[in-house]
Amino acid sequence: MNLCRVFVRNMSQGKKWQPLKKVGVVGVPFEKGQKKYGVSVAPAALRSAGLLEALREIDDLDVKDYGDIDTSSPELDLHVKNMDHLSMVSNCNKRLSEQVTQVLKDDRIAVTIGGDHSIGVGTVDGHQKVNKDMILIWVDAHADINTNKTSDSGSVHGMPVALLVKEFSHYWPYLPTFEWQDLVFSIKSLGYIGLRSVDQYERLAIQKFNVPCCAMEDIDENGIKNSIQYILKTLDPTNSRPIHVSFDIDSVDALEAPSTGTAVRGGLTLREAIKMMEIIHATGRLRAIDLVEINPAIGNENDRKRTIDAGISVLKAALGFSRRGTAPRGVPDLPVQDNTTKR
């Protein structure tokens, strides 16, 4: 009797995770977080390359397109040093946060297609409003954890992590128009994969806060499987927390994803990126994924196509596409011929 009661209690405490079979796609045609033209056309380019159809081909996946976020807003001078287009970044992220919250409340995985990486502020804000215990895996060549004091460029796409972790609040000045943001996400719930271009103060931040981090040299040393498993185990030893992946296409090697604004050689192979996503999918805990920094205006037609294909392959792997193939559901046999004559 007592044993039975203990068993029932354990069952109800240990939530059984299953991959969610419903996704909601949100486009964010926004590029004011960096200086180059073109990132804002990525959602349209991904859709016309067949992103939605590719996701719908995944076994049993229910895909709803929520359309694009309205990224238009007046440019205000907020008198914050070394932060370009701050009011526009803030407005876009506010709307994006609300949309991501809605997708998750609709019981779908939020798939956000950027846009530059400044939109990670809104996707994480919107996600943690629903899943307070989420962990964040930032897959990127860069750490994106500069403040306006440490940034060389003033571009906000190099600052989203610093903007979204609460431990950084006293490294920032007052940021007008950011009142909508719930600054509750902790840097203790963050891990990095794919780093190979890290500024000095970014490295200092990673060390100071002991952020679990698999830079490319660690991935070369240990392999992608051990690397992602190390990040997942460190952030969430009991396998019980929802996962948010913010995937910058520049994490992938510039040879395989050339159409991006800050390409760096020596990155993840496409196969490593896909393998990592298959492992994350298998946890059953993926609840939000961002795909950012594809810039179809950079490179030639071949570069553009290769980069978009890489991005779609990464999303497919995260959402359950199997490279082994999938047999048709509920079909026990191959189709037989009407003609009964045997060969």
Ligand SMILES: [Mn+2]
């Ligand atoms: Mn990035």
